[in-house]
Amino acid sequence: MKKKPIERHQTLREKILETIRDAILCGVLKPGEKVAEPELAERFGISRTPIREAFRQLESEGYLTVIPRRGAVVTALSxxxxxxxxxxxxxxxxxxxxxxxxxxxxxxxxxxxxxxxxxxxxxxxxxxxxxxxxxxxxxxxxxxxxxxxxxxxxxxxxxxxxxxxxxxxxxxxxxxxxxxxxxxxxxxxxxxxxxxxxxxxxxxxxxxxxxxxxxxxxxxxxxxxxxxxxxxxxxxx
CATH class of the missing domain: 1.20.120.530 (GntR ligand-binding domain-like)
Structure with a gap:
């Protein structure tokens, strides 16, 4: 009974990751632009917890920078x-x-x-x-x-x-x-x-x-x- 929520959580997380990665690589999200948690939560119909987990993953990959009290923004590459x-x-x-x-x-x-x-x-x-x-x-x-x-x-x-x-x-x-x-x-x-x-x-x-x-x-x-x-x-x- 415990496996289904975990499987669904992972699927949603991967969708969030792919959505943000694609938006950054395609130029839809520009360097320095904020990636809003509320919009993603509404789009996927989920709480902000899996979104924040996805943000941490994307930060480790160099896509996002998480700034205290501001949220996640697209990392600017020099x-x-x-x-x-x-x-x-x-x-x-x-x-x-x-x-x-x-x-x-x-x-x-x-x-x-x-x-x-x-x-x-x-x-x-x-x-x-x-x-x-x-x-x-x-x-x-x-x-x-x-x-x-x-x-x-x-x-x-x-x-x-x-x-x-x-x-x-x-x-x-x-x-x-x-x-x-x-x-x-x-x-x-x-x-x-x-x-x-x-x-x-x-x-x-x-x-x-x-x-x-x-x-x-x-x-x-x-x-x-x-x-x-x-x-x-x-x-x-």
């Missing part, structure tokens, strides 16, 4: 935030790839190729949400293969807090295909058991994601990006 996140991500995941190049089994590499084939299909279909989930599986596989639990924990804590910029980056035109193409290069480095190449490629992939997002942010603000388009740079990578 170029500095994006640069710092992708710089740290590049270092940590690059090191993980370096270690994984020595540890990945042939079966692991086959699995990476299978995941990337799925990503190619999702990129063709334009399914960003599923792409994002499967994309995480690709990175999680080689990070686990690095054999360093503390490193895996650090990376997980970092990327969980920056889900929003990562998903926003993958949503940009052409970004999913770039990711698939870069993954193919990383897989080849793993096949060659080349730690240096794997490290460098993973770092470059993170750098591409950060640069694309910064360029998109600049255009949204009516500014011209200071650097040439990442797509133009791809011929050099």
């Amino acid at each position: 170029e500095r935030d994006v640069k710092e996140f992708y710089a740290i991500k590049a270092i940590l995941e690059g090191y993980a790839a370096r270690m994984a190049a020595k540890n990945l089994s042939d079966r692991d590499i086959d699995r990476l190729e299978s995941i990337n084939d799925k990503l190619q299909q999702l990129a063709n279909e334009g399914d960003v949400k599923t792409f994002y989930r499967v994309h995480n599986e690709f990175h999680e596989l080689f990070i686990r293969a690095a054999g360093n639990e503390k490193l895996a924990e650090l990376i997980n804590q970092l990327v969980m807090k920056f889900n929003r910029p990562r998903l926003a980056s993958l949503s940009l035109p052409g970004r999913m295909q770039i990711s698939v193409d870069e993954h193919r290069k990383i897989i080849e480095a793993f096949k060659r058991r080349n730690p240096d190449e794997a490290d460098n490629l993973v770092r470059k992939t993170a750098s591409i994601g950060g640069q694309l997002l910064i360029q998109s942010m600049a255009r949204e603000e009516g500014r011209e990006p200071t650097e040439k388009s990442v797509l133009d740079q791809m011929v050099d990578i």
